[in-house]
Amino acid sequence: MRNPQLNADGGLTHLLTLEGLPADVIRQILDTAIPFTSIAMRDVKKVPLLRGKAVFNLFFENSTRTRTTFEIAAKRLSADVINLNIGASSTSKGETLLDTVDNLVAMNADMFVVRHAQSGAPHLIAAHLNRTGRNHVHVVNAGDGRHAHPTQGLLDLFTIRHYKRDFRNLTVAIVGDVLHSRVARSLIHGLTTVGTPEVRAIGPQTLLPTALQALGVRVFNDMREGLKGCDVIVMLRLQSERMRGALLPSAGEFFKHYGLTPDKLAMAKPDAIVMHPGPMNRGVEIDSAVADGERSVILPQVTFGIAVRMAVLSIVAGN
Amino acid sequence: MKIEIRNGRLIDPKHGIDRTATLFVAAGKVAAIGEAPAGWNANRTIDAAGLVVGPGLIDLSARLREPGFEYKATLESEMEAAVAGGVTSLACPPDTDPPLDEPGLVEMLKHRARSLNKAHVYPVGALSMGLRGEALTEMGELAEAGCVAFSHADQPLADTQLLYRAMQYAATFGYRVWLRPQDAHIGKGGVAHDGEVATRLGLPAVPASAETIALATIIALARETGVRVHLCRLSTADGVAMMRAAKKDGLAVTCDVAAHHLHLCDVDIGWFNAQCHLVPPLRGTRDRAALCAGLADGTIDLVCSDHTPVDDDGKQVPFGESEPGATGLELLLPLTLKWAAGEKVALPAALARITAQPAAILGLDAGHLAVGQAADVCIFDPAAHWVVEPQALRSQGKNTPFLGLEVPGRVRYTLVSGQIVFEH
Numbered sequence A: 001m002r003n004p005q006l007n008a009d010g011g012l013t014h015l016l017t018l019e020g021l022p023a024d025v026i027r028q029i030l031d032t033a034i035p036f037t038s039i040a041m042r043d044v045k046k047v048p049l050l051r052g053k054a055v056f057n058l059f060f061e062n063s064t065r066t067r068t069t070f071e072i073a074a075k076r077l078s079a080d081v082i083n084l085n086i087g088a089s090s091t092s093k094g095e096t097l098l099d100t101v102d103n104l105v106a107m108n109a110d111m112f113v114v115r116h117a118q119s120g121a122p123h124l125i126a127a128h129l130n131r132t133g134r135n136h137v138h139v140v141n142a143g144d145g146r147h148a149h150p151t152q153g154l155l156d157l158f159t160i161r162h163y164k165r166d167f168r169n170l171t172v173a174i175v176g177d178v179l180h181s182r183v184a185r186s187l188i189h190g191l192t193t194v195g196t197p198e199v200r201a202i203g204p205q206t207l208l209p210t211a212l213q214a215l216g217v218r219v220f221n222d223m224r225e226g227l228k229g230c231d232v233i234v235m236l237r238l239q240s241e242r243m244r245g246a247l248l249p250s251a252g253e254f255f256k257h258y259g260l261t262p263d264k265l266a267m268a269k270p271d272a273i274v275m276h277p278g279p280m281n282r283g284v285e286i287d288s289a290v291a292d293g294e295r296s297v298i299l300p301q302v303t304f305g306i307a308v309r310m311a312v313l314s315i316v317a318g319n
Numbered sequence B: 001m002k003i004e005i006r007n008g009r010l011i012d013p014k015h016g017i018d019r020t021a022t023l024f025v026a027a028g029k030v031a032a033i034g035e036a037p038a039g040w041n042a043n044r045t046i047d048a049a050g051l052v053v054g055p056g057l058i059d060l061s062a063r064l065r066e067p068g069f070e071y072k073a074t075l076e077s078e079m080e081a082a083v084a085g086g087v088t089s090l091a092c093p094p095d096t097d098p099p100l101d102e103p104g105l106v107e108m109l110k111h112r113a114r115s116l117n118k119a120h121v122y123p124v125g126a127l128s129m130g131l132r133g134e135a136l137t138e139m140g141e142l143a144e145a146g147c148v149a150f151s152h153a154d155q156p157l158a159d160t161q162l163l164y165r166a167m168q169y170a171a172t173f174g175y176r177v178w179l180r181p182q183d184a185h186i187g188k189g190g191v192a193h194d195g196e197v198a199t200r201l202g203l204p205a206v207p208a209s210a211e212t213i214a215l216a217t218i219i220a221l222a223r224e225t226g227v228r229v230h231l232c233r234l235s236t237a238d239g240v241a242m243m244r245a246a247k248k249d250g251l252a253v254t255c256d257v258a259a260h261h262l263h264l265c266d267v268d269i270g271w272f273n274a275q276c277h278l279v280p281p282l283r284g285t286r287d288r289a290a291l292c293a294g295l296a297d298g299t300i301d302l303v304c305s306d307h308t309p310v311d312d313d314g315k316q317v318p319f320g321e322s323e324p325g326a327t328g329l330e331l332l333l334p335l336t337l338k339w340a341a342g343e344k345v346a347l348p349a350a351l352a353r354i355t356a357q358p359a360a361i362l363g364l365d366a367g368h369l370a371v372g373q374a375a376d377v378c379i380f381d382p383a384a385h386w387v388v389e390p391q392a393l394r395s396q397g398k399n400t401p402f403l404g405l406e407v408p409g410r411v412r413y414t415l416v417s418g419q420i421v422f423e424h
Helices: A022-038 A065-076 A096-104 A121-131 A150-165 A182-193 A221-226 A253-258 A298-317 B075-084 B101-117 B139-145 B160-173 B198-199 B207-223 B238-248 B285-296 B327-345 B347-352 B356-362
Strands: A054-059 A080-087 A113-114 A138-144 A171-175 A197-200 A217-221 A232-235 A273-275 B004-011 B017-026 B027-035 B044-047 B052-055 B057-059 B087-092 B121-125 B178-181 B227-232 B251-258 B303-304 B376-389 B406-416 B418-424
Touching: A022 A150, A022 A298, A054 A065, A054 A096, A065 A080, A065 A138, A065 A298, A096 A121, A113 A121, A113 B207, A121 A138, A138 A150, A138 A298, A150 A182, A150 A232, A150 A273, A150 A298, A171 A182, A171 A221, A182 A197, A182 B044, A197 A221, A217 A221, A221 B238, A273 A298, A298 B356, B004 B347, B004 B376, B027 B327, B052 B139, B052 B251, B057 B347, B057 B356, B075 B101, B075 B327, B075 B418, B087 B327, B087 B356, B087 B376, B087 B406, B101 B121, B101 B139, B139 B160, B160 B178, B160 B207, B207 B227, B207 B238, B238 B251, B238 B285, B251 B285, B251 B356, B285 B327, B303 B327, B303 B356, B327 B347, B327 B376, B327 B406
Parallel strands: A054 A080, A054 A113, A113 A138, A171 A197, A171 A232, A197 A217, A232 A273, B004 B044, B004 B052, B057 B087, B087 B121, B178 B227, B227 B251, B251 B303
Antiparallel strands: B004 B017, B017 B027, B052 B376, B376 B406, B406 B418
């Protein structure tokens, strides 16, 4: 089955998921992001790469943080950005997702940045555009259900590469609610693609998907065991709904077993870095001492995120 | 009308007939096989050279979408589809709108179907009022109106006490109960099999245990009540094993598999193809293999299409929001032939699973071609292949995972009660 993200020449025309992306496409994106990190330092934080292009932020799920970083990234590339507040718009009047997309394409959108609560929504949109002969319109997935958050996965890879240089020597642990996490899935695909030898998932059985081993992940239920020898620790956010779904008894008990505290952190390598996609729940998955400590690279992740998204938008628009 | 069907390969699985012979039809019945009756003068002669002449197919589950869902399909379109697929008798599940829990609705449906003069329709009554799982339906009234069995369609039946009572009540009067084994709680909200594919795609999942737990409950209650129970749409390898053990134990249980589950598994979902959103979900390759083998060795008694027309609005949406189901009446024969080729099952045995076996579950004297029998006949070309395309389907439901694929088996003529209702 042809990868719907690549055009006939193997160029990235949509970014829907990191799964199935060739390693050199991933590396190309990371390398392209490097010069974009310095743009933030300049007085005039703009390059004309996407001048005249219309980027529509199609967010069916609330997100200030991701939408803002995409907006900043697109504007730094000189694109015109239109934000669509979908809750208040036609879908609440019963318009289907594809009808909404068709209407916006009729308004000459060049690119959709899509976030949706349903896994597969960006794939549906991309397939629809390809099938109806509109392959000049690009789709970038800003997070779909539990499935994928490819730009987050890429900025996580960028961050890890920035601090640790070579993926091929690393042990990376992802901790928390992997079952519901698109961030975790994208990171797992990204890490395994670029050759990370050991990817671990740490959590209670209720929060780990059944077939994780099939994705190349080593599963741990004991956090101290799982953190031994880790170079990178990625903490995932725990949503309050998990307590209501009988997946966990309480936030307190979760913190006891799976919260990242200084003494649990001591199990990892002395120079291990701590990451978090944000927003953080202090005292639930991460102790403030660690979040604000010297091993935390949580804030640099945000800065790198803008550069990585600029790289993604410019590469996809160019294909 | 006197019809003579000559030179065909006459296959009647129930009576062990498999030879070239002429079939003589008169006054709506099978008049003779082989030799013409005295004074025979055919009004119509069909040359069935190269074709198979067999009993009309019997489909144990086909949603006709009436009453209530006429925008998805109507009796007119679906009965056309049925006879185009060689199906001369079908049973329809009670999950219409309103559900088939009152005799008036059942009578109306039967009347509508009869007036169309195509396939025979056997409604399956609801086991509980409104399919809400709270109160029993008037099974006696419904049976009198024409219900051949009672089921809960795909609605969860969480109250095991109610299930027990329903089975006891049905057993009292000899009514058949058809149940799809699915636990009401485990896997609730799931849309795909709990395995590698659901993990990769981030889809809410239904574990195999949702089926096996329900199966264990139903088997235990069947043992206690002695009710004749038929398990619908098996999907797991463990489920097949449990049925094998129950039958070996001497329990009078039967089961079926939907044709799609013999050929597809969760991997076929690909990049969220909503045509593969089915209930029960498509499971793993090991499950598919067990279903194919189970149908071959008789653990699974028959195949049905589980025909479920869904309009475009129901499928052109994200996978988790899409309506489950696939169109199937016109694919029942091809998918059964494909399965038989794969499992190296001979044609008569394969046809038994869509004729004599379903008839037995329905308790009907049908699905065979004895002299004096109603002439429900399916004449098809087993070697002809055709491509599954929307234009090729008469059903209003064009929702199929087999779009663009070539399948074997082309129906050429279908007769119901001695009348030619379809010709190709």
